[in-house]
Amino acid sequence: MREQARATAITKSRQDVRKTRQLAGGLLLGAALALGAAIETRAQEIETSDVMPDGRPVSFAELAERVSPAVVNITTSTTVAGPAGPQGLVPEGSPFEDFFRDFENGGPDAPRRASAAGSGFVIDEGGLIVTNNHVIVDADEITIEFQDGATLPAELVGTDPTTDIALLRVEPDGPLPYVTFGDSDAVGSRVGDWVMVIGNPLGIGFSASAGIVSARNRALSGTYDDYIQTDATINRGNSGGPLFNMDGDVIGVVTAILSPDGRSIGIGFAMSSAVTTNVVAQLEEYGETRRGWLGVRIQNVTPDMIDAIEGLTEAAGAMVTDVPEGPAADAGILSGDIILTFDGQAVADTGELVRIVGNSPVGKVVDVEVLRDGEMTNVAVTLGRREEAQGIETAPEAVPEPEPPAPAEMQMLGLSLSELNQDLADEFGLPESEGLVITGIEPMSDAEGKGLMPGDVITEVGQQPVMTIDQFEERVEQARQAGRKSILLLVRRAGDPRFVALVLDED
Numbered sequence: 231m232r233e234q235a236r237a238t239a240i241t242k243s244r245q246d247v248r249k250t251r252q253l254a255g256g257l258l259l260g261a262a263l264a265l266g267a268a269i270e271t272r273a274q275e276i277e278t279s280d281v282m283p284d285g286r287p288v289s290f291a292e293l294a295e296r297v298s299p300a301v302v303n304i305t306t307s308t309t310v311a312g313p314a315g316p317q318g319l320v321p322e323g324s325p326f327e328d329f330f331r332d333f334e335n336g337g338p339d340a341p342r343r344a345s346a347a348g349s350g351f352v353i354d355e356g357g358l359i360v361t362n363n364h365v366i367v368d369a370d371e372i373t374i375e376f377q378d379g380a381t382l383p384a385e386l387v388g389t390d391p392t393t394d395i396a397l398l399r400v401e402p403d404g405p406l407p408y409v410t411f412g413d414s415d416a417v418g419s420r421v422g423d424w425v426m427v428i429g430n431p432l433g434i435g436f437s438a439s440a441g442i443v444s445a446r447n448r449a450l451s452g453t454y455d456d457y458i459q460t461d462a463t464i465n466r467g468n469s470g471g472p473l474f475n476m477d478g479d480v481i482g483v484v485t486a487i488l489s490p491d492g493r494s495i496g497i498g499f500a501m502s503s504a505v506t507t508n509v510v511a512q513l514e515e516y517g518e519t520r521r522g523w524l525g526v527r528i529q530n531v532t533p534d535m536i537d538a539i540e541g542l543t544e545a546a547g548a549m550v551t552d553v554p555e556g557p558a559a560d561a562g563i564l565s566g567d568i569i570l571t572f573d574g575q576a577v578a579d580t581g582e583l584v585r586i587v588g589n590s591p592v593g594k595v596v597d598v599e600v601l602r603d604g605e606m607t608n609v610a611v612t613l614g615r616r617e618e619a620q621g622i623e624t625a626p627e628a629v630p631e632p633e634p635p636a637p638a639e640m641q642m643l644g645l646s647l648s649e650l651n652q653d654l655a656d657e658f659g660l661p662e663s664e665g666l667v668i669t670g671i672e673p674m675s676d677a678e679g680k681g682l683m684p685g686d687v688i689t690e691v692g693q694q695p696v697m698t699i700d701q702f703e704e705r706v707e708q709a710r711q712a713g714r715k716s717i718l719l720l721v722r723r724a725g726d727p728r729f730v731a732l733v734l735d736e737d
Contacts, residue, residue: 349361360397362395
């Protein structure tokens with residue numbers, strides 16, 4: 231009986247194991263089927279969605295298909311005295327080098343027709359095309375090639391070397407596909423947003439690349455620089471082409487790359503549409519730019535100036551260092567004023583002020599809010615035209631004065647100072663005839679750290695003129711009695727002024 235009971239128990243146990251295995255197998259199969267269904271469902275969602283789960287676009291194909299018909303290849307031809315060759319068009323050793331040598335004709339000393347390639351884009355159906363100035367500069371002939379292979383000659387409407395923008399025109403038989411400018415300061419142009427470049431890299435024809443906005447408000451070398459940096463692949467020949475946001479709007483004009491050897495390393499720059507649209511509008515209307523002109527020399531406000539300037543609470547605005555003859559002088563703006571708003575727009579720094587003024591219409595009367603002597607003051611300025619003012623000499627003229635006896639000297643705030651006379655002016659080659667000349671700098675002092683040098687001339691202390699050592703000492707003592715930790719000096723070097731804040735705890 232015991233053996234029979236044991237056999238029955240073993241049989242039941244085996245049956246329980248089989249049932250458990252069947253149940254587990256069913257559960258696993260169900261889970262697998264559920265997971266497969268979920269994966270298939272998610273794949274279907276991705277297939278019909280615009281973005282991947284991590285936010286990346288599923289494809290740029292639809293965008294490229296929509297905007298690429300408005301992107302053009304630009305070929306220029308120029309007569310040059312020396313050998314033309316493919317230099318500058320393709321990298322040395324490129325497989326395309328022999329192909330581009332076909333442009334060469336004649337002997338080594340004969341005039342040649344040099345060709346170059348770039349990119350551009352159509353901005354209206356009538357045939358206006360935007361590109362870079364450096365793509366078409368000095369060109370005798372400009373040819374536009376469209377995506378379908380058709381070509382048209384182009385004429386130059388206008389160019390702006392300052393922002394490297396040029397506007398061309400072709401005469402099409404019918405309406406052309408075109409793209410529009412977007413707002414480079416809006417959503418879609420932020421650091422991290424996706425962008426796409428279409429152009430003519432290395433002269434090989436239409437090509438697209440994609441990346442993100444890497445940085446904003448980059449300044450390379452120009453007064454009005456406002457570049458968008460991107461890691462989208464950009465090579466020679468992409469110059470003048472469009473930088474698109476994901477809505478298909480042009481938010482920049484591809485202009486330059488940073489590279490040790492001319493090849494893309496993922497650091498490219500496009501002039502923002504915030505700058506380009508105004509330039510293009512002026513080129514279309516006038517054939518040239520007409521920028522507003524305020525007529526001041528300015529510098530950034532630095533954190534060490536806050537304590538030295540009454541009423542200043544943050545390092546913002548543009549500090550006026552000099553006011554030569556011009557609109558600002560006529561309106562009553564003074565050296566030492568800090569421009570905080572211009573035409574209702576807050577001014578963060580000098581670069582922003584320059585861009586705002588440059589984008590303002592010539593002849594417009596604007597309200598300028600300045601901090602002066604600790605109080606806010608409004609000044610109405612009628613803007614001039616910068617292009618007309620660029621040739622005006624604004625450096626102060628030297629005014630001869632009788633040679634004084636031995637000048638007074640002193641050491642203070644890490645500076646050795648002397649009252650300026652003709653001998654010192656001749657010794658240091660100074661155009662100034664008034665102020666205190668720095669004859670020495672104490673090593674490791676705040677003055678040395680701020681970049682002051684022998685030969686610099688101090689014309690203001692605490693935003694008041696100084697001509698004598700006594701006046702310098704008086705201004706410093708007034709600042710100390712007022713509890714200030716630093717004092718503001720107006721320093722001129724080779725006629726160019728700048729404000730420097732020095733700490734007062736150095737004797």
